[in-house]
């Protein structure tokens with residue numbers, strides 16, 4: 201196997217920068233969130249506040265579950281609920297100077313990890329895809 | 342770094358067996374597919390035929406995109422379309438005797454891989470989570 205140097209890389213070198221990350225803002229309703237998810241093609245995206253600080257994560261399963269009635273999914277409820285009522289607000293975050301090695305264990309349970317700077321401003325995401333590419337290049341016989 | 346023996350493991354030893362995989366059948370409409378996705382909590386699941394052979398993959402992005410009109414998402418269209426009209430029918434598949442190493446490159450672009458036996462019957466899935474756990478245990482300083 202190759203050396204483990206790639207494990208010491210900084211996540212900031214590998215992340216998708218915030219300007220390329222689809223997201224929604226606090227105050228948006230679930231109809232808007234579902235449109236952003238649908239048009240971006242992603243199944244889960246960050247929720248940010250006006251200062252670009254991370255507040256949580258919204259996903260299509262979360263949106264659908266929030267409007268799931270006893271008999272059917274109640275689509276007319278979408279514009280009646282805000283993202284903050286439904287989002288998952290307990291998500292892990294990495295500091296920009298974290299290493300790839302520290303991200304591996306978290307990526308077991310999370311398809312992507314949000315990265316913030318020292319001011320807790322959201323700066324980007326590290327995806328499973330990026331880390332798997334790195335591993336595929338470095339873990340061979 | 343540890344030895345690369347884990348790369349030689351058989352995917353069959355690591356897969357989630359078919360009886361535990363949420364799926365839909367050909368002929369189901371998108372309303373049924375969305376309910377299965379919502380209740381299972383998964384964002385993408387296999388589509389099988391009556392002989393349990395793999396036909397494609399259906400996901401919430403695919404469902405939403407299929408009913409996305411010019412102005413809004415048209416939810417009343419959900420029971421008007423069948424999974425076969427919308428599903429992604431060109432997905433990779435692994436044979437049950439494939440190794441983990443052969444799956445790594447495919448998992449870069451696919452969150453999970455469908456596994457079939459020699460009769461092309463669907464037998465299970467290999468997820469990124471499983472492989473990341475394996476890598477996390479074997480790739481350390």
Ligand SMILES: Nc1ncnc2c1ncn2[C@@H]1O[C@@H]2COP(=O)(O)O[C@H]3[C@@H](O)[C@H](n4cnc5c(N)ncnc54)O[C@@H]3COP(=O)(O)O[C@H]2[C@H]1O
Nearest residue numbers: 220221222241242243244245311312327328329449450451
């Ligand atoms: N437009 C596209 N082009 C090419 N491949 C695509 C794609 N959309 C999805 N994929 C593939 O599908 C995987 C799962 O995407 P998902 O949206 O469920 O899950 C995504 C999504 O929730 C989030 N994500 C990734 N890129 C994002 C972005 N630019 N903005 C917001 N969220 C993003 O991170 C998760 C993991 O992403 P990852 O790349 O590891 O894994 C992606 C990627 O391999």
Ligand SMILES: Nc1ncnc2c1ncn2[C@@H]1O[C@@H]2COP(=O)(O)O[C@H]3[C@@H](O)[C@H](n4cnc5c(N)ncnc54)O[C@@H]3COP(=O)(O)O[C@H]2[C@H]1O
Nearest residue numbers: 308309310361362363382383384385386452453468469470
């Ligand atoms: N009920 C649950 N309990 C615990 N963790 C959960 C969970 N549902 C989702 N997750 C976490 O979220 C990741 C993405 O799930 P997703 O449904 O988008 O994407 C899933 C889904 O499309 C599919 N999948 C996984 N297990 C499945 C199953 N039993 N039946 C059908 N599809 C499955 O494989 C993809 C990748 O799964 P993976 O495990 O790597 O990654 C999962 C897992 O880490």
